[in-house]
Amino acid sequence: MSEHRIKTVFRLLWRDKFAFVAAIILTLTVFSALFGPWLLGRSATMMNLRARNAPPFDLSKGFEYILGADSLGRSILARVLFASQTTIMIAAAAVICSLVIGTLLGLIAGYRGGLVGEAIMRVTDIVMSFPSLLLALVVLYVFSPAITNVIIVLAITRVPIYLRTTRAEVMEIRSRMFVIAAEVTGASTFRLVFKHILPIVAPTLITIMTLDFAFVMLAEASLSFLGLGVQAPNVTWGVMVAEGRAYLSTAWWLSFWPGLAIALVTMSLNLVSNWLRIATDPVQRWRLEKPEDKNV
Amino acid sequence: MGIYLSKRAIWSGLSLFLLVVMVFFMARLTGSPADLYLPIDAPTSMREEFSRLHGFDQPVYVQFFDFLRGLVTLDFGQSLRQGRPALALVLEAMPTTLLLALWSITAALMIAIVTGALAAWRPNSVFDRIATLLSLIGASLPNFWIAIVGVLVFAVGLRLVPTSGTGSVSQWILPVAVLAIRPCGLLVQVARSSMISVLSSAYVKTARAKGARGRRIIFVHALRNAMLPVVTVAGDQAAGIINGAVIVETIFGFPGIGKLMIDSITYRDFAVIQAGVMVTAIAIFMLNVGIDIVYAVLDPRIRVN
Numbered sequence: 001m002s003e004h005r006i007k008t009v010f011r012l013l014w015r016d017k018f019a020f021v022a023a024i025i026l027t028l029t030v031f032s033a034l035f036g037p038w039l040l041g042r043s044a045t046m047m048n049l050r051a052r053n054a055p056p057f058d059l060s061k062g063f064e065y066i067l068g069a070d071s072l073g074r075s076i077l078a079r080v081l082f083a084s085q086t087t088i089m090i091a092a093a094a095v096i097c098s099l100v101i102g103t104l105l106g107l108i109a110g111y112r113g114g115l116v117g118e119a120i121m122r123v124t125d126i127v128m129s130f131p132s133l134l135l136a137l138v139v140l141y142v143f144s145p146a147i148t149n150v151i152i153v154l155a156i157t158r159v160p161i162y163l164r165t166t167r168a169e170v171m172e173i174r175s176r177m178f179v180i181a182a183e184v185t186g187a188s189t190f191r192l193v194f195k196h197i198l199p200i201v202a203p204t205l206i207t208i209m210t211l212d213f214a215f216v217m218l219a220e221a222s223l224s225f226l227g228l229g230v231q232a233p234n235v236t237w238g239v240m241v242a243e244g245r246a247y248l249s250t251a252w253w254l255s256f257w258p259g260l261a262i263a264l265v266t267m268s269l270n271l272v273s274n275w276l277r278i279a280t281d282p283v284q285r286w287r288l289e290k291p292e293d294k295n296v
Numbered sequence: 297m298g299i300y301l302s303k304r305a306i307w308s309g310l311s312l313f314l315l316v317v318m319v320f321f322m323a324r325l326t327g328s329p330a331d332l333y334l335p336i337d338a339p340t341s342m343r344e345e346f347s348r349l350h351g352f353d354q355p356v357y358v359q360f361f362d363f364l365r366g367l368v369t370l371d372f373g374q375s376l377r378q379g380r381p382a383l384a385l386v387l388e389a390m391p392t393t394l395l396l397a398l399w400s401i402t403a404a405l406m407i408a409i410v411t412g413a414l415a416a417w418r419p420n421s422v423f424d425r426i427a428t429l430l431s432l433i434g435a436s437l438p439n440f441w442i443a444i445v446g447v448l449v450f451a452v453g454l455r456l457v458p459t460s461g462t463g464s465v466s467q468w469i470l471p472v473a474v475l476a477i478r479p480c481g482l483l484v485q486v487a488r489s490s491m492i493s494v495l496s497s498a499y500v501k502t503a504r505a506k507g508a509r510g511r512r513i514i515f516v517h518a519l520r521n522a523m524l525p526v527v528t529v530a531g532d533q534a535a536g537i538i539n540g541a542v543i544v545e546t547i548f549g550f551p552g553i554g555k556l557m558i559d560s561i562t563y564r565d566f567a568v569i570q571a572g573v574m575v576t577a578i579a580i581f582m583l584n585v586g587i588d589i590v591y592a593v594l595d596p597r598i599r600v601n
Contacts, residue, residue: 018429126311131576133539134557138569141561142322218438222543225440226558241441252448259441267436274432 019275022268033088036081068253087236091217097155106166124160132157210273214266373567382567393552404480412487434481479533490525531587
């Protein structure tokens with residue numbers, strides 16, 4: 001990407017103040033997910049029994065207790081930053097898995113069709129016809145709730161979204177002139193699908209991905225909250241909320257801060273995907289370029 | 297209509313059957329319930345007796361055919377935990393969840409339609425911006441966190457409503473509000489954008505040219521057409537509401553289907569899990585058909601097929 005294009009992106013982002021703040025929050029989250037455990041691993045696991053359930057905004061025990069401490073006297077701020085790695089890693093892995101599987105199956109169902117396509121769509125209907133959380137709970141109870149199983153379950157429940165989108169788009173694109181032209185000139189099926197059709201579907205899939213990332217994060221947090229997701233000693237924001245539930249009436253900050261972290265990140269993802277949809281759409285882009293002019 | 301319904305019923309029946317087969321075999325993978333229900337020092341003879349009594353000593357395929365035979369006569373077997381028919385337990389829990397879902401989606405729809413329509417009337421106005429931001433926040437907040445903060449603020453802090461239970465009306469306020477927030481946020485956005493596009497259509501311009509007042513244009517002329525996407529998304533949210541109900545019922549101690557399922561999963565109560573999956577799936581199927589019919593009523597151009 002040239003310097004000019006980076007500047008354009010930045011300018012468009014700056015025009016939408018909410019999206020700008022959201023982008024900063026997401027950058028910080030990614031930073032803490034990458035470096036948090038490395039920088040704060042010690043203070044996130046260090047117990048301090050004198051600071052048990054220490055209240056927030058009290059600096060007498062040092063700056064790291066600004067958000068309070070949990071029942072073992074561990075700094076909540078450090079733990080929230082520490083937990084961001086597992087939280088983000090699980091969501092990212094699940095989204096990438098469902099994206100890859102969903103897109104491949106969608107390409108097959110859309111391009112090939114026939115009996116295979118029909119079978120794929122029917123299985124998708126089953127997955128979609130049932131509340132994903134209940135399905136995940138049943139599956140996670142059968143297979144022990146380890147991190148990999150959580151990722152697999154979350155990925156399975158999200159595959160239909162990508163699959164249906166890809167299939168619908170492929171069915172439309174494959175009848176376009178340039179695809180037929182490529183077919184006539186003797187392009188292989190592989191080349192047709194991956195060189196000609198996939199690049200046109202990709203932007204839609206990426207927009208769905210940002211939204212889905214938020215959804216998967218919420219789903220993981222719900223599962224962990226119900227005790228069937230990630231298990232201690234692994235820690236995600238959902239696990240932290242669940243741990244704090246027992247102290248709700250005496251120490252609200254145990255559940256409040258990790259929950260706020262989830263809320264902030266999902267909200268930022270929604271804002272950024274909203275901005276992305278407008279910024280990548282030539283028809284709507286003027287909204288970002290001329291925000292002062294109210295009459296348009 | 298008849299052809300449509302029967303075709304749809306056949307496909308759903310097939311999906312349902314596959315789902316139940318899947319749940320049946322997966323539930324059997326978790327290990328024997330004898331280990332969970334009997335004390336750890338129970339003698340082998342006692343374990344065998346327990347297995348024989350509940351049919352767990354039979355080969356899996358025999359258990360499966362017994363299960364299928366029961367299915368035809370709507371007999372899902374006995375709940376291990378409570379010693380009562382599984383179907384009865386599920387049907388007892390169902391009304392609570394349905395009522396919870398119904399109130400939540402009604403509240404969400406009403407708030408969303410009015411807010412969305414008013415926001416669409418003047419896009420980019422102060423009201424529109426506030427409504428858009430709030431709806432975005434509502435759509436991104438985690439259910440359980442809203443529930444926890446709600447309990448903290450309204451039950452523990454202000455003591456306005458009780459923390460849990462289902463006895464009185466006031467105990468329903470918080471769960472319904474928690475469950476309604478997410479769908480409401482999404483629906484406001486859908487209602488707003490669909491209203492904006494309807495308001496720019498020719499027949500609305502005609503109504504405006506005739507001199508119809510603003511409120512009349514929104515609520516009489518435009519609303520009916522703008523409702524279509526809202527109804528679609530509201531229907532998609534139904535499964536999501538059941539998801540949310542699992543969490544809300546756990547937090548607020550509601551004896552609904554979500555809590556029943558979680559308890560049954562924890563106690564390996566096979567029969568109840570199967571009955572619960574079956575009944576939930578049927579309920580969602582009926583709801584989807586219902587939405588299709590509402591759709592046809594709202595827009596006569598759509599033929600159900």
